[in-house]
Amino acid sequence: MDVAIYGAQAIAFSTYKAIKEIYKEYNVCCFIVTSIDNNPTELDGIPVYSLSELIRMKFNKNNMKVVIATPESVISEIKDNLEQKGFTNIESIDSEKFAYLQEQYYKKTAFCDVLSSYPYGETKAELEIYMTKFWKDKELISKMLLPQYFVSVQAGAANTDVRVCDILDNEGDNISARNGDYSELTVLYWAWKHMMRGEKYYGLAHYRRYLMLDEKDLYRLENNDIDVVLPYPMIYESDIQVHHKRYLSEEEWMALLQALEELYPNYAEAYKDILKKPYFYNYNIILAKKNVMDDYCNWLFSILFRVEKIVNSNGNRKPNRYIGYIGENLTTLYFIYNQKRLKIAHTGCKFLK
Known part of the structure; x- marks a missing residue:
């Protein structure tokens, strides 16, 4: 399944690394941000798109899962905006889910x-x-x-x-x-x-x-x-x-x-x-x-x-x-x-x- 990660800072990149390590069936195809300002244009070779740019590219929303990996204070607003734009397969990474992903990642990689x-x-x-x-x-x-x-x-x-x-x-x-x-x-x-x-x-x-x-x-x-x-x-x-x-x-x-x-x-x-x-x-x-x-x-x-x-x-x-x-x-x-x-x-x- 194609996965787009909403976010392009440390929480998003850490989530990406964990998904890549743990869920081999997922293909992270891009990162999404509200605005490209103060964000990278790519992470680990994967493109970072603004939401408006992604919509113009006519991605198949039904075949894409969006994982919101941002500070929790803005998750609800992002989720509402995505739903208004027609996205239906959305998962929010709260601190409990993020901790689980990190735990599984570090158990596998043994850095800490x-x-x-x-x-x-x-x-x-x-x-x-x-x-x-x-x-x-x-x-x-x-x-x-x-x-x-x-x-x-x-x-x-x-x-x-x-x-x-x-x-x-x-x-x-x-x-x-x-x-x-x-x-x-x-x-x-x-x-x-x-x-x-x-x-x-x-x-x-x-x-x-x-x-x-x-x-x-x-x-x-x-x-x-x-x-x-x-x-x-x-x-x-x-x-x-x-x-x-x-x-x-x-x-x-x-x-x-x-x-x-x-x-x-x-x-x-x-x-x-x-x-x-x-x-x-x-x-x-x-x-x-x-x-x-x-x-x-x-x-x-x-x-x-x-x-x-x-x-x-x-x-x-x-x-x-x-x-x-x-x-x-x-x-x-x-x-x-x-x-x-x-x-x-x-x-x-x-x-x-």
Whole structure:
């Protein structure tokens, strides 16, 4: 069956790679986008068409399945538009389906370990995951009863009198006022400095996205001596440099490379090869043992503070979340660099609408 994937960014390309690996009976014939602007013209040699262009080409809609692989916030609108245009065979890839595709893909390709593949034992791990909330966050349509190990923390509390959480990121040693650049990382910094005291697994989540962990997974962590749990890496075409070119200016990117060279030259050298790979850890989401989280945060924030000093030496620069995007790049670098030293497991990332 011919399949067209709606989308042309990381979710769409990761979906394509999984379909190609798992469902040999499917032939992905093209990618569809609403507008070709800011999108590639082809992915892995397969053309990317705007929807209007595809319709003009008179594809047989009855013989084509359209798989929507975009952020969930726009899936409903895309599906309605496709139905209005006469498409009937449509499948939407929500976060649950996407996680399944990623799980099956990585089980087959073995690039990274899948958490659900580990046996579970008798010891249940203790978790504490800090869920960032911001006073301008949109209200969620989907309501979820979250486990008690989630701790809500208001991000950027120093910049507003509005309160959405009992726990704030502007108490004690903090970088709350710099939330406009650091995004959810102001909560990670605050939690690292004030909350990570016991021998638990500590983590970071976002009010609308978090790691998918079921009850059995909690019995897998300690029993298999897992150091870190990360979301499945996204797959980029042709390598992960696509990410920084989309989200960072040249000045911001060069500041990161300079900071790495100054502070951690071994990482700077390794990054040259890692950048040529297609795997990238999005979202600044993590769960790790205390000692691992401590080492990671110490490494991460030393680099971010140096980048900030290079880019914004006079403190007058308009915030644009660039540090948050750099954080994703550094998460990718740190854990791929240390993948032989650390036992890293992966799971899906749940998105709430």
